[in-house]
Amino acid sequence: MVLAEEFYENNIKKNRKESQELNVKVSIVGWSRLVVVILAVVIDYILYTQNSLKTIILVTIIFSIIFLALVFYHNNIFECKKKLDLLVEINEEGIKRLNGEFKYFKDNGEEYLDNKHSFINDLDIFGNNSVFQYINSTVTKGGREELSRVLKKEKILVVQEIRERQEAIKELGEKVSWRQKLIVExxxxxxxxxxxxxxxxxxxxxxxxxxxxxxxxxxxxxxxxxxxxxxxxxxxxxxxxxxxxxxxxxxxxxxxxxxxxxxxxxxxxxxxxxxxxxxxxxxxxxxxxxxxxxxxxxxxxxxxxxxxxxxxxxxxxxxxxxxxxxxxxxxxxxxxxxxxxxxxxxxxxxxxxxxxxxxxxxxxxxxxxxxxxxxxxxxxNDKWIYPVILDTDGVEGAVIGHPLLGKRAVKNSFSLIDNRRVALITGSNMSGKSTFLRTIGVNLILSYIGAPVCAEKFSCGIMNVYTCMRTKDNLEESISSFYAEILRIKILIEACKKGEKIFFLLDEIFKGTNSKDRHTGATVLIKQLIQYGGFGLVSTHDLELCDLENEDRRIVNYNFREFYEKNKIKFDYILRRGKSETQNAIQLMKLAGIGIEIEK
Structure with a gap:
């Protein structure tokens, strides 16, 4: 059993048991207060019939003191019980995170979504099933805003600051009981x-x-x-x-x-x-x-x-x-x-x-x-590691997984350092290209906030992340998905020209145009990005684009593949060197029941 899971389950049992015991005390004290009031009224009435005014005052004072003491004691017990119930709730949320059920948490930070931001929408930083929804357990308004700021990379940190944050986060991770007290308060x-x-x-x-x-x-x-x-x-x-x-x-x-x-x-x-x-x-x-x-x-x-x-x-x-x-x-x-x-x-x-x-x-x-x-x-995540923050650009890692996929994540090794500047990722539909781009992107963002990453080894330089993955039509501004893609690419190029250290993630760029234009546009773009010092990944169905590896050693090809088992398509989501040699569009249409006849 995972250490965290054992900790959470033991705390749930312990705190739930103590809460139930206090619940009995709460009931007893509550009834005791009522008994005190009834006794005070009865005794005062008896003394009233005997015309004993001084005794009535004395008895009333005594019973009032007892009643106030019971009220104070009742409030203390009730607060203790509430704290125990909150601890049960906190530990149950921990179990849900471990089981990948964080997508049911109410607070997903969707108000921070921004189509104009360089990466947050494409990398699922906010919104349903997001990094924020997974991480967030803040209890102050300012703490929540601070978390959103670091995830949006509004706070630019240097190497030493990130390393110090790693040390702090590691220490706080070990102080789990203290952190839970903070959440309760x-x-x-x-x-x-x-x-x-x-x-x-x-x-x-x-x-x-x-x-x-x-x-x-x-x-x-x-x-x-x-x-x-x-x-x-x-x-x-x-x-x-x-x-x-x-x-x-x-x-x-x-x-x-x-x-x-x-x-x-x-x-x-x-x-x-x-x-x-x-x-x-x-x-x-x-x-x-x-x-x-x-x-x-x-x-x-x-x-x-x-x-x-x-x-x-x-x-x-x-x-x-x-x-x-x-x-x-x-x-x-x-x-x-x-x-x-x-x-x-x-x-x-x-x-x-x-x-x-x-x-x-x-x-x-x-x-x-x-x-x-x-x-x-x-x-x-005791098997996650704290990344090495480099003084140079690039990304390298071993057994890297998507942080939000938990046990379902298929992990791969990847390297884009030194003279390697651009990785072309090819593969058939649903083979894992987009997920891999997000895997690298999310782990980079976690690296920059001082968090551990889902990998056995991971090192990266500090770069500004730019993505172009989920462009869509904007009817209000009369913008097509293709033009929206062009606008994001323009922002990326301008950032490179300004001298920013850039890491880009481009998913099937220029898919809204014909194959010839797509190939030409992608070729020109990749060469420009290399010229201006950019690093990044480009996924594509354009296999001819992979020939750029032979022309420029700074470009490297990777691919994902599929296989078939009993007439069913299967994916292993394993990243391999080289360009893809398979395609599955026709096979997927056949499996969906669409009749396809290929002319000979």
């Missing part, structure tokens, strides 16, 4: 759509008018307390207090106009901030060994400030501020002691001290969230 009180930009914008505001607001609030609080005292000593009528509270309410409304949007912001972010404080605590207190993770962790620490302590304070203040619009107790306190004013003053003091650090802390959290997500690959 992120999911426990998860916000559906936190206004992260609004929160960061608030943290950068330097204006403060809290001193004036506090002075006004203290004046009205003093008047209210004096009113209560004078009513208690019967100097003024009780109705005066009602008038005083109405005035307080109006004053609060006027003073809150400037902070209304801020209060609304914290209502929407309080759950997320609580989760962030817990996640940052896990990160700051963990013992990391890799340089990359230590460097990130150091950003949370300073001689005067503890990120953990400051975020806990922030969470507590925000939790109060977030209750302002729907908590009756809060409304009462607000009218009497101007709670809004003092909370906003506390928030402004916190911002003054930590506002310039908040975005740094959150960036650290988001990056580690994304790295932890990528490290699923490391933990769940």
């Amino acid at each position: 992120g999911k426990l009180k998860r916000s559906k759509d936190i206004d992260l930009n609004g929160l960061l914008k608030w943290s950068k505001v330097s204006e403060s008018s809290s001193y004036l607001r506090i002075a006004i609030a203290c004046t009205f609080i003093f008047v209210t307390l004096c009113s209560i005292y004078l009513i208690a000593v019967q100097k003024i009528p009780a109705a005066f207090l009602l008038l005083d509270l109405m005035v307080n309410y109006l004053v609060i409304k006027i003073m809150s106009k400037g902070i209304k949007e801020e209060i609304k912001l914290f209502e929407n972010t309080k759950c997320a901030i609580y989760s962030y404080s817990r996640i940052l605590e896990l990160i700051e207190n963990e013992n990391f060994n890799s340089i990359y993770l230590k460097r990130l962790q150091d950003k949370l620490r300073s001689e005067t400030t503890s990120c953990t302590e400051e975020m806990k304070k922030f969470s507590k203040i925000v939790d109060w501020a977030g209750n302002s619009s729907y908590n009756a107790y809060y409304l009462l306190f607000n009218i009497i002691i101007f709670l809004d004013v003092f909370l906003m003053s506390s928030l402004e003091k916190w911002r003054e001290k930590n506002g310039d650090k908040l975005d740094i802390w959150l960036d650290v959290m988001h990056e580690i969230d994304a790295l932890s997500s990528i490290s699923n690959l490391s933990f769940e």
